[in-house]
């Protein structure tokens with residue numbers, strides 16, 4: 645397995661921002677993955693993993709770590725009876741396609757989520773009333789200590805949360821699905837894609853939801869809209885004019901621009917609604933949150 649130096653991570657995030665990874669490797673097998681973890685141990689570097697970078701903001705200065713992207717066997721998909729088995733790096737679109745071809749239903753909601761099977765476990769990704777915890781049987785988690793299969797409850801999956809820590813990598817995921825008619829699955833996916841297109845920016849560079857929905861009658865998006873933030877711009881980043889819980893890379897944005905927008909949004913939501921919004925997006929590298937602190 646080739647280990648590359650100083651690989652720009654902007655091309656591995658959907659928002660298209662972020663500096664280089666000190667070391668970058670693309671393990672294709674479990675043995676490769678174990679080698680990469682051993683190498684990180686020898687170098688004394690932490691390990692991070694990127695999926696499709698669809699809920700990820702990487703520091704502009706880069707990441708002093710070994711960053712992994714799962715490929716090959718670790719991104720393959722197969723169907724065994726009613727179980728869909730996906731490598732941690734398998735794109736949801738590929739997994740959904742395999743499920744539909746095999747006449748397996750229940751994964752349609754993932755059509756709206758442009759990530760990987762492993763990223764979905766980390767985030768307990770979900771949409772339209774379903775989530776990973778509801779369809780997943782177990783996930784193979786690998787770290788410096790070894791590999792173990794874990795169920796959703798052992799992973800502590802709850803709303804956009806898992807107990808997985810940095811350096812714990814989901815190498816494989818088993819989903820337990822139900823027999824379904826491929827034409828009905830296709831129709832469902834078409835319907836959900838239509839709903840998504842009407843409500844969210846689907847043709848812009850974003851990292852999906854910025855904040856989790858708070859325990860409040862208004863969603864994070866509605867709150868930020870009420871604060872007048874739709875279209876608000878800092879540097880090259882702007883709050884989506886279509887949905888206020890999305891930040892778009894409008895023009896050569898930097899991650900710092902997105903951080904400044906998040907700080908502004910949190911400040912305004914707290915001032916107007918007394919609610920401290922919690923980030924849904926995950927961070928990689930030393931991001932500078934001082935702008936949040938100075939806003940109180």
Ligand SMILES: Cc1cc2nc3c(=O)[nH]c(=O)nc-3n(C[C@H](O)[C@H](O)[C@H](O)COP(=O)(O)OP(=O)(O)OC[C@H]3O[C@@H](n4cnc5c(N)ncnc54)[C@H](O)[C@@H]3O)c2cc1C
Nearest residue numbers: 695696697698699732759760762763766769770814852926
């Ligand atoms: C247009 C758009 C719409 C979206 N809509 C939704 C939605 O409806 N519902 C929803 O839940 N999310 C949504 N998202 C966010 C995102 O797609 C999900 O959170 C997705 O599950 C992230 O997967 P990923 O592979 O891209 O992970 P990344 O963004 O690459 O990483 C996210 C986190 O997961 C970790 N991670 C990634 N892969 C692994 C792995 N194999 N093992 C362990 N940790 C890993 C990363 O280290 C990071 O901490 C949307 C994003 C976009 C851009």
